[in-house]
Amino acid sequence: MKKVVAAIMVLLFLCSPAAAFAEAPFTLxxxxxxxxxxxxxxxxxxxxxxxxxxxxxxxxxxxxxxxxxxxxxxxxxxxxxxxxxxxxxxxxxxxxxxxxxxxxxxxxxxxxxAGEESPGPGTPTAAPTAAPTATSTAMPTPTPTPDSDSGTPSNPGTPQPVGTGSPISAASPIPAGAGEASNARIKPELSSNGSYLIGADTLAQAMQQAAGQITIELPATAEEAGIALELPLQSLNLLNTGNTGLVLTDGVRTISFPAGAMKTSGDDQTRLRIVLNASWNKEAQSLVGGSVRSDAAYGSTGVLLSLVIQTINSGNITEIHQLALPAEVSLKLTPAQISSMKPELAGIYYVDGNSAEYVPGTLTAGTVAFKATHFSAYALLVYDKNFADMSGHWAEPAVKSLAARHLVNGVDAEHYEPARGITRAEFAALLMRAADRTGSVPANVASAPFADVPSSAYYAKQAAEAAAMGIMKGYDGAFRPNDRITREEAAVALVNASKYFKLAADGQAGKAYTDAREIASWAAASVAEAGASGLMQGDGTTFQPKKQVTRAEVAVMVSRLIQTGSSL
The missing domain is CATH 2.60.40.1930 (Macroglobulin (MG2) domain)
Incomplete structure (x- = not known):
């Protein structure tokens, strides 16, 4: 009887939740x-x-x-x-x-x-393994990506998918133990030729502790002097295979590459070289000066980041400009840099010596952040646009702020025409350009669902996006693009759009306007909410719901919508 009871107890233990879900050990x-x-x-x-x-x-x-x-x-x-x-x-x-x-x-x-000799010519062996030549040195070689912008290496080697188990021969271009790894953070090793090196073993060690990314810590002098960081290309392939991102930082400048951002190809001897340069020298000044040319609205801040990504094999260099996935970049500004500029007019620009391309970003607590889909040089510039008919105008700060974000333009180089009315099409285009900066606008939307919006219209895309996001719905299938937008229509659109922005709650109660009875029933709630949030304030007594919105007023409205004190 005791044996039967013991057997039942063992069976119950084996079937218990603790036994069933016991953590398996790490084995090899x-x-x-x-x-x-x-x-x-x-x-x-x-x-x-x-x-x-x-x-x-x-x-x-x-x-x-x-x-x-x-x-x-x-x-x-x-x-x-x-x-x-x-x-x-x-x-x-x-x-x-x-x-x-x-x-x-x-x-x-x-x-x-075993020590026997390898088979001679013609001797049958196991299925070919596409092994590398005796001079190969690295990990499994990835299949080249045809649509990448990385170019074609001089010695591509035998293409194989990552993880197929290609062996590594004795020679290694970078010492496997170069650098020091601790808790998924790596300090590279300074080589005799002045570049910083990270070996395959060091990266592999860091990957054991990585929780989605590895951070490489560079001294500040490396970026200020434009010193190169080099690592085996195949180590990057391992990071991509393991879905592990790569972060470069010197404590002031940080670039975060998600796994798969850098699409490269090369053989076992190929190095990946990354050169960061933040020096504000004569070359940098010339680059920025040539990019903005004679436009007096631009002013430099002395903040620039240049990044060059290359693959190197036997002296053959291939540059990689386009990223498969955007990298996140952040730059910490000094108090002196912040105090010497107008933050509300500052922005990040991609500069190539011929033109300056605005890149949306944020400025929060002294740190500039933006996303880069390609690399060369980025500069922090101030854009202080003056319009002759805005000097001293009550809406001038808002117009300057939106112009610095490249959301509004003048009717010509010198005039803004603040008192002119704005059409529903123009309003939709401006509002959706602002919304697009939040990253909330769908990548693809159906054609504009309005009978009076031709697909060829300049505002067709924005009208379709506004409808898809519930921001502007139109009237019985019509958008009325050429109608001047009224204040109550603007209130509805602004409130509908506000959920896509980080709009701080004002905490004010809805204002009681003396002309409240003139506000359409479909707009009443939005008018009250727009007043409570500070988006629209009226003249203190009346709201004037049927009045046309002017270009000056719309600049103030949209500026309030996006004004978090941090967006560039």
Missing amino acids: ELSGKEVERGGGITLSGTTPGPVDQVVVKIVSPAGTVFYIDVLKAVDGAYTQRVAIPASQVLAPAGSYSVVAGSGGTTLTQEFTI
Whole structure:
């Protein structure tokens, strides 16, 4: 009877939730202890988490990196087949160490390759593994991306998908241990030629602790002097495979590349070189001066960031300008830089020596932030546009602020015409340009659902977006694009758009206007909300709902909508 009870107790324990959901240990197993050339070895094991990453490295008898990859666990298990070259040069005889790391835990196993000679010509071997030549040095080579803007390397090598297990030969262009890794942060090593280096082992170590990104810490002098950072291209491929972003920072300037942002191709000897330069020297001043030319509205702040991305192989250099995914850039300004400019008129511009392209961004607590889809040079400039008919006007600050954000223009180079009315089409175009800066506007919307908006109209896209986002709905299928927009119509559109902006709550109660009875029922709630939020204030007594909105008034309205004190 006791045996029966004991058996039942064991069965109950095995079926209990604690037993069923016990955390699996981190393990590493090899398919064999002796491996023949031309064959392969399978690495496998378990991880505590269902989707943990495992960094696997195989070290040759000579102490060099033979193979390295990042494996992703599926349901708490991982496996990878590693091909062993048939050549004795690429796979020398001796003992190989397999090192696997995950979550700060490292495990080691060993296997050996016997000392017999490699097969001669014509001798049957296992299926070809597309092994690299004896001079190859790096990790699995990715398949080149045809639509990337990275160009074609001089020595592309044998294209293989990342993670296929291509081995690494003894030679390495960058010392595998260059740099120092700690908690997913890396301090690169200063080489004898003045560049900063990071080796494959150092990056692999950092990946074991990475929670989505690795941060490379550069000294401030590196960016101020334009010193290069170099790492094996295949290490970047491993970061992309492991969905791990790359962050470069010197404490003042930070560039965050999401995984897959830099699409590159190259063989095992290719280096990735990144050169950052923040010097405000004569060359930088000439670059900015040529970009803005004779436009007196522009003024420099002395803040510039130049970034060059290259792949290098045997002296052949390919520059990468376009990113597959945008990088996030932030620049910390000094108190002196902030006090020397008008922040409300400042903005980031992509400069190439011939023109300046405005890039939306933010300025918060002294830090400028923006997204870059391509790289060369970016400058922080002030755009202080003066219109002859706005000097001393009550709306001049708002017009200047919107002009600095390149949301409004004058009717010509010298005049704004503040008292002129604005059509519903013009209002929609301005409001949706502002909304687009928030990132809330859908990438693709259906054609404008209005019978009186031809697809060829300059405002057709904005009218369609406004309708899709519920900002401007029109009248019984008509948009009335050429009608002058009224104050009550503007109130409805502004309130509908406000949810897409970071509009601080004013806390004021809705104002009681003496002409409240003149406000249409469909606009009454929006007029009250616009007054409470400070978007529209009337003249203190009346709202004048049927009055046409002027170009001066609309500038103030939109400026209030986007004015968070931080947007550029």
